[in-house]
Amino acid sequence: KAGVTQTPRYLIKTRGQQVTLSCSPISGHRSVSWYQQTPGQGLQFLFEYFSETQRNKGNFPGRFSGRQFSNSRSEMNVSTLELGDSALYLCASSLLTSGGAHEQYFGPGTRLTVT
């Protein structure tokens, strides 16, 4: 079974621009979560989508947004990029079980550099 895929893998943008990142979850997984990882802050939760609906949201400004499509693929968008947005953006997919277990499997990430 194919794993989580993310595109693009690397991205360089300038301040003020916007960016869209894409994530395709493991086949059959309907939950997709996004994280930002930086050396200083570690893994920070951005948002989670399930069946095209945002279930949870982290403490990030409104410049960060996302959506999920009917095929469970997800995109996240960052508008008006700032230098501090430089980070590894990780997507994780999950197969929710009846017990609510939430084992997440990560994609390779998108390395975003803002100059």
Added chain:
Amino acid sequence: QKEVEQNSGPLSVPEGAIASLNCTYSDRGSQSFFWYRQYSGKSPELIMSIYSNGDKEDGRFTAQLNKASQYVSLLIRDSQPSDSATYLCAVKGDDKIIFGKGTRLHILP
């Protein structure tokens, strides 16, 4: 503010010894607990999940959970140089999963 705390390390362990990684969490209502391994430049990889008090073993890995003490640990037996990585503890309560900042483990050949 729900928190997950880990010692950042580095934790240096001789090859063949037992590595012990610890994690504490603040949300007493947490129900699911995970350990991820992350090699430098790579994404996190799920290695263990545990949901009830006690020990759970998988190969050389043992996860231990004590909900009363709000403590979860990971033991790695017969440590190998390939175990050198950052280990992330993750905890899920009612909503999102919260990750600790990780412990860097270095296995000394």
